[in-house]
Amino acid sequence: MSDFQGMEDLLQDFLVEGTDLLSSVDNKLVELEKNPRDHGLLNDIFRGFHTIKGGAGFLSALELVTLCHLTESLFDRLRNSELILNREIMDVIMDATGSVRDMLGTLERGMQPGPASPDMLRTLEMAVAGKLDGKSATVSVPKSASKPAPDFSASAVAAGGPDWGSLLQAVTDDAPSTAPVGSVVVTPAQAEAEAEASASQTIVDELVAEQIIQHAVGRRSIDKPGYPGVLAGRRDIEKIRDNTIRVDTSRLDQVLNLSGEIGLTKNRLNSLRSEILSGTSNSDTFAAFDQAVSQLDMLVGDLQSAVMKTRMQPIGRLFQKYPRIARDLARGMGKDVELVLSGEDTEIDKTMIEDLSDPIIHLIRNAVDHGVELPAERLSLGKPEKSEVRLEARQEGDHIVLIVSDDGKGMQPEKLRARALEKGLITDEEANSMDDRQSFNLIFLPGFSTMDVVSDVSGRGVGMDVVRTNIHKLNGTIDIRSAPGEGTAFTISLPLTLAILPVLLVELGDQPFAVPLTLVREILPIDVDQVQEVGGSAIMVVRGEVLPLLPLSTLLGWPTEKIPEYGVLMQAAEKSFILAIDGFAGREDAVIKSLEGFRPEGVAGVTTLSNGQIVLILDMKELLRALGDIRGVPRSSFLPEVPIAA
Numbered sequence: 001m002s003d004f005q006g007m008e009d010l011l012q013d014f015l016v017e018g019t020d021l022l023s024s025v026d027n028k029l030v031e032l033e034k035n036p037r038d039h040g041l042l043n044d045i046f047r048g049f050h051t052i053k054g055g056a057g058f059l060s061a062l063e064l065v066t067l068c069h070l071t072e073s074l075f076d077r078l079r080n081s082e083l084i085l086n087r088e089i090m091d092v093i094m095d096a097t098g099s100v101r102d103m104l105g106t107l108e109r110g111m112q113p114g115p116a117s118p119d120m121l122r123t124l125e126m127a128v129a130g131k132l133d134g135k136s137a138t139v140s141v142p143k144s145a146s147k148p149a150p151d152f153s154a155s156a157v158a159a160g161g162p163d164w165g166s167l168l169q170a171v172t173d174d175a176p177s178t179a180p181v182g183s184v185v186v187t188p189a190q191a192e193a194e195a196e197a198s199a200s201q202t203i204v205d206e207l208v209a210e211q212i213i214q215h216a217v218g219r220r221s222i223d224k225p226g227y228p229g230v231l232a233g234r235r236d237i238e239k240i241r242d243n244t245i246r247v248d249t250s251r252l253d254q255v256l257n258l259s260g261e262i263g264l265t266k267n268r269l270n271s272l273r274s275e276i277l278s279g280t281s282n283s284d285t286f287a288a289f290d291q292a293v294s295q296l297d298m299l300v301g302d303l304q305s306a307v308m309k310t311r312m313q314p315i316g317r318l319f320q321k322y323p324r325i326a327r328d329l330a331r332g333m334g335k336d337v338e339l340v341l342s343g344e345d346t347e348i349d350k351t352m353i354e355d356l357s358d359p360i361i362h363l364i365r366n367a368v369d370h371g372v373e374l375p376a377e378r379l380s381l382g383k384p385e386k387s388e389v390r391l392e393a394r395q396e397g398d399h400i401v402l403i404v405s406d407d408g409k410g411m412q413p414e415k416l417r418a419r420a421l422e423k424g425l426i427t428d429e430e431a432n433s434m435d436d437r438q439s440f441n442l443i444f445l446p447g448f449s450t451m452d453v454v455s456d457v458s459g460r461g462v463g464m465d466v467v468r469t470n471i472h473k474l475n476g477t478i479d480i481r482s483a484p485g486e487g488t489a490f491t492i493s494l495p496l497t498l499a500i501l502p503v504l505l506v507e508l509g510d511q512p513f514a515v516p517l518t519l520v521r522e523i524l525p526i527d528v529d530q531v532q533e534v535g536g537s538a539i540m541v542v543r544g545e546v547l548p549l550l551p552l553s554t555l556l557g558w559p560t561e562k563i564p565e566y567g568v569l570m571q572a573a574e575k576s577f578i579l580a581i582d583g584f585a586g587r588e589d590a591v592i593k594s595l596e597g598f599r600p601e602g603v604a605g606v607t608t609l610s611n612g613q614i615v616l617i618l619d620m621k622e623l624l625r626a627l628g629d630i631r632g633v634p635r636s637s638f639l640p641e642v643p644i645a646a
Contacts, residue, residue: 003112007059011107014055016246018104021048023320026097030323030339033090042079046072052100063115064103070121071096074128083130092127094328095120245350247310255310258303265296308497311351315393315400316344318353322364326389329368336375336386337368343393348400349497352474356402356494359467363404363490364389366464371408371488381485383407398496399518405489411482413439420448429535433546438576440480444468472621475501475516477571493518501592503607503617505585506568508552509561512585514607514617515568522569526580528638537632540578542569548632551580555602555623563638575624580638590617601626 004011025048032041053068071093077083099120103113115121126132272289323339330337348356372378372387379385392403413436420426420442426434434442442448446465467490471478476494495501495518503514524542531549532539538549547569553560564580590607604619 003110004059011059011110014059015104015108018052018055020317020320021052022097022101022104023317024048026324027320029090029093029097030327032085033327034338036085039079042075046075046079049075049100059107061103061107061112063113064100064107067096067099067103067116067121067124070124070128071100074124077128077130083127088132089127092120092123092132094324096124245311245313251306251310254306255303258299258306262296262299262303265292265299268292269296308500309347311349311497312347313350313353314344315346315348315353315402316341318357318360319344319391319393322360322391325361326364326368329365333369334374335368335372337372338386338388339364340388340390341392342390346393346395346400348393348494351498352400352494355470355474359470359492360391360402360404362464362467364391367404367406367408367488371406371410373409395496396493398502400494400496402492402494403489404492405487407487410484410486410488411440411443411480412484416440416442420445423447433534435545437480437545440482443480444478474498475518477518479571498592501590501607501617503588503590504568505588505609505615506552506579506581507583507585508556508558509582512609512613512615513552514588514590514615515570515579515620516604516617517587519570519620520568521571521576523584524567524569524578526564526567526578526638531635531638533635536634538635538638539632540567542578545576548577549580549638550577550627550632551637552582554633555579555618555627560637570620577624590615592617 025045028041028045028048032038032045035041049068049072053065053072056062056064056068074083074089074093078085078089083089096116099116103116106113123132269289269292272285272292275285276289319341323341326337326339367389372389373381373383375385378387388407390403390405392401392405394401413434416439417426417431417434421428421431425442425445425448443464444467448464468478471492471494474494475498476492479491479493480488481491482488502517504517504520505512505514507513522542526540526549530540532541534546540547540549549567551560551564552558562582564582566581566583567578568581570577570579588607588609592605592607594605602619602623604617606614606616608614
């Protein structure tokens with residue numbers, strides 16, 4: 001059974017709030033490192049830990065309470081100017097936030113978290129006492145501000161109260177004094193102990209309430225770390241979290257109002273229907289009926305839009321964790337990198353936010369590791385010592401655009417082609433026919449890496465392949481722009497939602513098929529005079545770009561009955577090509593339906609058109625992969641005088 005039987009809703013609310021708060025804290029910590037005397041940031045971070053501590057207390061997660069309390073005490077001394085923020089203290093804070101995140105992960109699995117690392121807790125206590133690494137960071141305070149020492153007498157312990165002497169010893173990591181009672185001799189060690197006791201007195205006072213609560217209510221057996229019981233229900237908790245979403249009440253009010261308007265319009269249509277069936281057929285009745293139908297169409301469209309908005313979430317919740325990642329990675333590599341965020345208020349489908357996490361992490365790592373230079377190299381090139389990595393989000397029409405860019409060294413297409421040739425990922429013929437854009441896309445190939453030595457960050461040729469795969473799963477595209485010495489920009493284009501997919505209806509004979517509109521770059525007629533042949537495959541040159549011609553019949557394995565008349569310039573996977581088709585049936589916003597228990601290769605799903613016809617939605621990536629070694633069709637296939645074999 002779960003450690004939180006009967007408290008699943010409380011746990012769920014705490015995890016959502018706690019995760020958001022911790023991501024915000026991470027973001028503010030990166031800013032605080034740049035502006036260590038910003039009291040506004042100190043107060044915000046203090047409140048963040050305090051709120052997490054309060055929620056953990058309701059769940060009896062006492063180990064998390066202890067850790068948050070110590071961290072909050074450290075920030076209390078920082079914001080009161082009793083301590084000065086330095087590099088050592090910041091490292092301790094970063095370790096503490098990492099431990100808090102680990103504990104939240106344990107709670108998410110339905111388990112009470114165990115205690116934090118003793119070494120980390122000891123270091124945190126020393127930081128609070130101003131004695132980190134033997135270097136005092138304490139700012140002297142007036143003697144009047146100190147509080148009287150608590151009663152550590154044996155009578156207090158015998159009376160059933162906590163052993164405050166032991167508690168103080170644990171906090172200050174000092175042995176108790178052995179001087180006889182009444183002695184006025186004060187040794188240097190004792191003076192130092194008294195100073196530490198004074199500095200940590202606030203901690204003791206603040207821990208009193210929680211120690212008393214714990215002493216009064218005790219601990220349940222399931223609250224103990226390492227509880228051996230069966231933790232059933234964890235999947236249910238995770239499932240609940242994945243299937244929940246926070247929605248602004250104003251959006252729910254809009255849905256409710258639209259539902260009411262649709263109900264009134266329905267009643268009006270029923271009334272008009274009764275009039276028509278009873279024999280009333282004047283022009284006013286038909287005009288009223290037409291008006292009601294138009295109103296219903298408008299209301300249904302508005303309702304659909306309002307419902308879709310309930311799934312939208314600000315992408316800023318995803319962005320919050322990346323400054324910390326960029327900071328830690330850059331510091332480990334000896335680089336000075338600032339991650340600049342833009343467009344955090346841009347809204348995107350919640351399910352897409354979850355799937356975007358890994359691709360953006362890989363892109364940021366790539367920018368810090370491969371893109372930006374070391375400070376000394378940047379200075380020698382006349383660049384600022386601090387490099388800048390930007391993460392932007394904006395909405396363009398019915399798409400969300402994400403850009404990860406840097407001001408680093410950029411990429412050189414010829415070196416990328418040479419590296420791919422060296423690894424056997426492309427042939428000499430392919431390398432000679434590649435333009436710059438196609439060369440940049442080589443970094444997405446599995447196994448491709450510009451690193452000669454594998455590190456814990458890069459070198460295995462996996463990261464960018466993960467980026468491309470995940471983006472295509474979201475029906476999105478990714479484009480690269482780079483200039484040597486100026487930097488690189490990755491542009492991701494995604495649909496607003498996955499529930500409705502804009503598609504282009506193409507025809508093969510009399511049969512329509514749907515292709516995602518996000519993959520379509522251009523529509524053009526096929527001019528036989530412009531069709532050339534390279535290596536036995538038909539190609540067309542469009543504005544200097546050499547593109548293969550692939551008939552839809554070839555991709556589907558259907559017999560070719562007539563010469564294709566139109567071409568759809570598409571970008572699928574790392575390939576740009578022209579899809580040769582017989583005609584068009586228009587554009588539709590398709591509601592995707594999956595094929596339960598049956599999914600042919602190359603079919604992403606089905607949709608129903610406005611006329612009721614069922615149409616297959618093609619998965620272009622799978623169709624291209626199914627071609628194998630087939631490079632295309634000969635030019636003769638597009639010549640009318642040459643018969644086409646079935």
